[in-house]
Amino acid sequence: xxxxxxxxxxxxxxxxxxxxxxxxxxxxxxITGYAFAFPATLLLAVIILLPxxxxxxxxxxxxxxxxLNWSFVGLTNYEKLLSDAVFWRxxxxxxxxxxxxxxxxxxxxxxxxxxVHERVHTKRLYEIIFFLPVTGTLVAMAIVWQFLLHSRVGxxxxxxLENGFERIGFFTDxxxxxxxxxxxxxxxLIGFNLILFLAGLAAIPKDIYDAAALDGVDGGxxxxxxxxxxxxGPTTMFVTITTSITAFQVFDTVAVLTKGGPRGSTDxxxxxxxxxxxQYFEIGYAACLTLVFLTFILLLSLVxxxxxxxxxxx
Amino acid sequence: xxxxxISLSKIVKKFDATPVLRNVDLNIESGEFLTLVGPSGxxxxxxxxxxxxxxxxxxxxxxxxxxxxxxLRPKQRDVAMVFQSYALYPHMTVAENITMPLLMQRMSFxxxxxxxxxxxxxxxxxxxxxxxxxxxxxxxxxxxxxxERKPGQLSGGQRQRVALGRAMVxxxxxxxxxxxxxxxxxRLRVKMRTELAELHQRLGTTFIxxxxxxxxxxxxxxxxxxxxxxxxxxxxTPDEVYNDPQDIRVAQFIGSPPINILPGEVNSAGxxxxxxxxxxxxxxxxxxxxxKIGVRPEDLQIxxxxxxxxxxxxxxxxxxxxxxxxxxxxxxxxxxxxxGHWQIAVRFPPEELNGIGQPGAAVNIFLNEAKIFVFSExxxxxxxxxxxxxxxxxxx
Numbered sequence: 288x289x290x291x292x293x294x295x296x297x298x299x300x301x302x303x304x305x306x307x308x309x310x311x312x313x314x315x316x317x318i319t320g321y322a323f324a325f326p327a328t329l330l331l332a333v334i335i336l337l338p339x340x341x342x343x344x345x346x347x348x349x350x351x352x353x354x355l356n357w358s359f360v361g362l363t364n365y366e367k368l369l370s371d372a373v374f375w376r377x378x379x380x381x382x383x384x385x386x387x388x389x390x391x392x393x394x395x396x397x398x399x400x401x402x403v404h405e406r407v408h409t410k411r412l413y414e415i416i417f418f419l420p421v422t423g424t425l426v427a428m429a430i431v432w433q434f435l436l437h438s439r440v441g442x443x444x445x446x447x448l449e450n451g452f453e454r455i456g457f458f459t460d461x462x463x464x465x466x467x468x469x470x471x472x473x474x475x476l477i478g479f480n481l482i483l484f485l486a487g488l489a490a491i492p493k494d495i496y497d498a499a500a501l502d503g504v505d506g507g508x509x510x511x512x513x514x515x516x517x518x519x520g521p522t523t524m525f526v527t528i529t530t531s532i533t534a535f536q537v538f539d540t541v542a543v544l545t546k547g548g549p550r551g552s553t554d555x556x557x558x559x560x561x562x563x564x565x566q567y568f569e570i571g572y573a574a575c576l577t578l579v580f581l582t583f584i585l586l587l588s589l590v591x592x593x594x595x596x597x598x599x600x601x
Numbered sequence: 602x603x604x605x606x607i608s609l610s611k612i613v614k615k616f617d618a619t620p621v622l623r624n625v626d627l628n629i630e631s632g633e634f635l636t637l638v639g640p641s642g643x644x645x646x647x648x649x650x651x652x653x654x655x656x657x658x659x660x661x662x663x664x665x666x667x668x669x670x671x672x673l674r675p676k677q678r679d680v681a682m683v684f685q686s687y688a689l690y691p692h693m694t695v696a697e698n699i700t701m702p703l704l705m706q707r708m709s710f711x712x713x714x715x716x717x718x719x720x721x722x723x724x725x726x727x728x729x730x731x732x733x734x735x736x737x738x739x740x741x742x743x744x745x746x747x748x749e750r751k752p753g754q755l756s757g758g759q760r761q762r763v764a765l766g767r768a769m770v771x772x773x774x775x776x777x778x779x780x781x782x783x784x785x786x787x788r789l790r791v792k793m794r795t796e797l798a799e800l801h802q803r804l805g806t807t808f809i810x811x812x813x814x815x816x817x818x819x820x821x822x823x824x825x826x827x828x829x830x831x832x833x834x835x836x837x838t839p840d841e842v843y844n845d846p847q848d849i850r851v852a853q854f855i856g857s858p859p860i861n862i863l864p865g866e867v868n869s870a871g872x873x874x875x876x877x878x879x880x881x882x883x884x885x886x887x888x889x890x891x892x893k894i895g896v897r898p899e900d901l902q903i904x905x906x907x908x909x910x911x912x913x914x915x916x917x918x919x920x921x922x923x924x925x926x927x928x929x930x931x932x933x934x935x936x937x938x939x940x941g942h943w944q945i946a947v948r949f950p951p952e953e954l955n956g957i958g959q960p961g962a963a964v965n966i967f968l969n970e971a972k973i974f975v976f977s978e979x980x981x982x983x984x985x986x987x988x989x990x991x992x993x994x995x996x997x
Contacts, residue, residue, distance in 0.1 A: 503705030
């Protein structure tokens with residue numbers, strides 16, 4: 288009898304204490320957690336979130352670089368944007384560039400990776416050769432391309448002339464200029480994508496190919512369609528996303544080679560933003576263009592991650 | 602009866618300059634369960650891959666079902682393989698995994714073409730038949746509920762079954778298994794061992810099983826081929842390999858705890874002595890002076906130390922450690938003598954414990970001369986015979 292009441296008192300006395308102690312420990316633990324997360328959060332805010340907020344803020348003003356007076360103009364910049372033919376042209380050009388560069392550089396890199404992967408002794412050599420354009424500065428490389436494809440003195444055109452063809456105005460023909468830039472874009476991106484695909488190929492266990500050979504999957508097309516391609520799904524998703532984003536950011540080659548010309552045929556989104564902001568000093572309008580650019584990048588990543596996540600992961 | 606014999610004739614394989622297989626000859630009977638066992642790097646997996654056609658031998662030939670298959674690709678050899686890693690297709694469901702070999706075997710390139718293939722004449726009918734066979738195999742293996750899952754969602758044991766299903770569905774002439782149980786936990790391994798043995802009984806197909814685990818080899822197979830350094834050192838039933846090893850490496854590899862190897866001396870008359878104590882054992886027709894004596898832990902007898910027993914042929918040792926395994930004890934004994942320090946293991950039933958147990962205490966060890974193996978310095982088995990009654994019998 289005595290014993291029972293003892294335990295009962297023991298538990299009623301001790302329980303609130305234990306709960307209290309637990310609460311304090313948990314609170315302390317969570318404070319420690321936040322303290323550890325604080326530096327990273329601060330950096331994230333200062334480096335990424337704050338600049339974006341400033342750009343959003345600027346896009347609602349008529350601020351021009353160096354101006355002393357500015358005022359809120361609300362959505363005026365956006366209205367101007369929507370009725371601006373130059374803006375729509377730059378959107379169209381950017382998309383044209385992305386549509387050529389993404390399939391081109393992903394597809395070619397995949398095919399090249401299949402070939403290079405089969406090499407035994409020369410594999411490293413090919414990896415280095417294809418990776419070289421990635422290591423070079425694009426601005427410097429663009430100048431080399433400018434010379435190679437020059438409509439007057441470029442070796443490519445001289446070669447064409449020698450063989451009885453007509454000159455091609457790679458950067459002077461409005462119908463060709465964007466395609467020429469896209470080719471340089473592909474050339475520059477292939478190496479990086481190739482390395483990613485090679486890593487993906489190396490990660491496929493050899494056992495699976497052995498099992499496939501016994502199951503009868505030993506023809507080139509069967510092996511590619513049933514084993515290699517599906518197993519490279521995650522790699523392909525990653526490569527496509529990174530390539531799309533890089534292609535969307537096309538700027539260097541435009542700035543160095545064509546400056547948006549001829550007749551605005553290579554005028555892309557980022558180049559427009561650069562012109563408005565740093566040539567015409569229309570910071571408000573440039574901020575507006577930058578936001579459009581950011582929105583596209585964001586949408587692109589979201590759509591691709593959502594779409595691919597369901598299909599490629601096993 | 603389908604001929605599913607497998608013969609290997611003078612197989613030689615080198616990787617660069619390193620010989621992996623040296624002139625291997627092997628005949629496997631129809632429906633036999635043969636195990637290739639040996640330490641890692643002995644060439645057993647390479648031999649299996651050569652049979653499968655995944656690796657080409659440098660010289661020699663492989664015959665499956667009586668015909669030479671050297672020129673045939675893996676899929677044409679009519680053998681199925683189960684891999685240590687299971688090698689399932691991770692992007693396909695269990696059903697698709699098991700379907701794969703039949704799909705590739707029975708459907709033309711047009712018929713199995715993705716999406717479009719279903720409109721090619723005959724493909725629907727074949728698909729239906731394949732589906733039925735896949736379901737039958739799945740039921741046999743109790744994985745019919747898993748058919749729509751992907752390998753990533755399965756446990757190790759379930760993956761193992763899927764891999765077996767993929768091999769079984771083709772009804773191959775022979776199953777080649779490359780350490781199929783090594784990735785399972787100990788309990789499941791024991792269970793799958795029984796299941797594999799039963800599967801073999803039911804199918805009656807030739808099984809070639811590669812393992813480095815001598816327990817798997819002993820418990821499952823009809824015959825064992827013990828491989829060392831690219832050669833088959835001994836081929837025989839589990840009983841022969843255990844009780845009549847022809848090479849010291851075989852004796853050392855098979856058995857757990859491993860066989861005790863002790864230094865022996867042979868005098869001019871051929872009489873064997875161990876640690877200076879003469880044994881009742883004579884070596885036949887050999888002029889070896891120094892030999893190695895192999896004796897299994899269960900063929901030694903242990904008792905509390907008594908001075909009188911030494912005179913009756915007992916050896917003196919000191920108990921280092923005693924392991925209780927429930928149904929038996931294993932005693933690790935230090936033997937000190939003129940030519941160095943030796944440690945031996947003795948296995949005995951609990952009834953014989955009789956006061957043994959204090960580490961450091963002296964014990965008597967008796968040799969059962971009828972059960973010892975004598976090997977030359979180079980490891981070859983020497984023939985000999987136990988004489989009169991053994992020391993053990995004298996003691997009791």
